[in-house]
Amino acid sequence: MSGEIRPLIDIRGVRKQFRSRSGTFLEALTDTSLAVQSKQFVCIVGPSGCGKSTLLRMIAGLETISGGAITIDGVPITGPRRDIGLVFQSPVLLPWRTILKNILVPAEVLKLDSAASLRRGHDLLHLVGLDGFADRYPDELSGGMRQRAAIARALMHDPAILLMDEPFGALDALTREAMNLELLRIWQASTKTVVLVTHSIEEAILLSDKVAVFSPRPGFIRELIDVPIARPRSAATRSDPVFIRLAERLRSHFEASAAA
Numbered sequence: 001m002s003g004e005i006r007p008l009i010d011i012r013g014v015r016k017q018f019r020s021r022s023g024t025f026l027e028a029l030t031d032t033s034l035a036v037q038s039k040q041f042v043c044i045v046g047p048s049g050c051g052k053s054t055l056l057r058m059i060a061g062l063e064t065i066s067g068g069a070i071t072i073d074g075v076p077i078t079g080p081r082r083d084i085g086l087v088f089q090s091p092v093l094l095p096w097r098t099i100l101k102n103i104l105v106p107a108e109v110l111k112l113d114s115a116a117s118l119r120r121g122h123d124l125l126h127l128v129g130l131d132g133f134a135d136r137y138p139d140e141l142s143g144g145m146r147q148r149a150a151i152a153r154a155l156m157h158d159p160a161i162l163l164m165d166e167p168f169g170a171l172d173a174l175t176r177e178a179m180n181l182e183l184l185r186i187w188q189a190s191t192k193t194v195v196l197v198t199h200s201i202e203e204a205i206l207l208s209d210k211v212a213v214f215s216p217r218p219g220f221i222r223e224l225i226d227v228p229i230a231r232p233r234s235a236a237t238r239s240d241p242v243f244i245r246l247a248e249r250l251r252s253h254f255e256a257s258a259a260a
């Protein structure tokens with residue numbers, strides 16, 4: 001063993017096989033290993049169907065593991081944990097509850113102080129740009145607004161680990177850039193550990209300490225790229241020569257896997 005500190009999220013040789021209704025097996029992930037240190041920001045990029053969402057769901061304890069192991073702080077995952085906030089690829093909001101009441105769900109489940117949670121709920125609505133929508137219902141919001149509500153909900157109980165599955169995919173480019181910077185600010189202020197799936201190479205580099213590039217299905221990590229760009233980062237980071245060089249390198253990976 002080297003003298004490295006134990007990773008907060010330790011994914012070792014993980015496999016995932018799905019059994020279809022007709023009884024055939026589908027290998028979604030194969031031999032995937034990734035160590036995420038506490039307070040690190042790691043992005044996952046890779047072609048559609050390579051198992052990114054599956055991996056996130058396994059870390060969240062929502063999906064069984066077919067082989068290998070995932071531990072958090074040395075403890076094997078057996079089911080959902082309180083210290084994880086999860087943003088799904090498509091926002092899952094309860095249609096019969098208002099936006100504010102949706103955001104308050106984790107606080108209710110964890111029986112947090114209701115007055116403080118209500119204040120935090122309003123603060124989070126402001127953070128994600130949904131002021132004035134507290135009493136609306138999910139079907140009265142656009143897809144991007146629903147996704148922002150889901151992000152606010154994931155932050156409600158201030159989890160140490162945030163797992164985000166293409167959280168900004170449904171947003172327009174300008175809002176997406178603003179949310180990127182906002183997420184960086186939140187992460188810097190609260191030093192959470194974040195694993196975020198994205199299809200955007202620029203987003204991955206802007207946000208991450210490390211980018212894990214997945215192969216096509218069955219997915220495994222084809223390359224792990226360090227992002228040695230100083231923090232705090234800003235919109236200007238995109239014109240940093242290191243940023244541009246890394247973007248080119250990542251793009252060539254995608255082209256290589258598309259051609260494979």
Ligand SMILES: Nc1ncnc2c1ncn2[C@@H]1O[C@H](COP(=O)(O)OP(=O)(O)OP(=O)(O)O)[C@@H](O)[C@H]1O
Binds near residue numbers: 018028046047055
């Ligand atoms: N519940 C399931 N039952 C059977 N197969 C599944 C299930 N969930 C995912 N799969 C399969 O596993 C593979 C990986 O799916 P996953 O959703 O993890 O991909 P992804 O990398 O997130 O793709 P995308 O970028 O399109 O979101 C796919 O081939 C998919 O068909």
Ligand SMILES: [Mg+2]
Binds near residue numbers: 054165
């Ligand atoms: Mg997915």
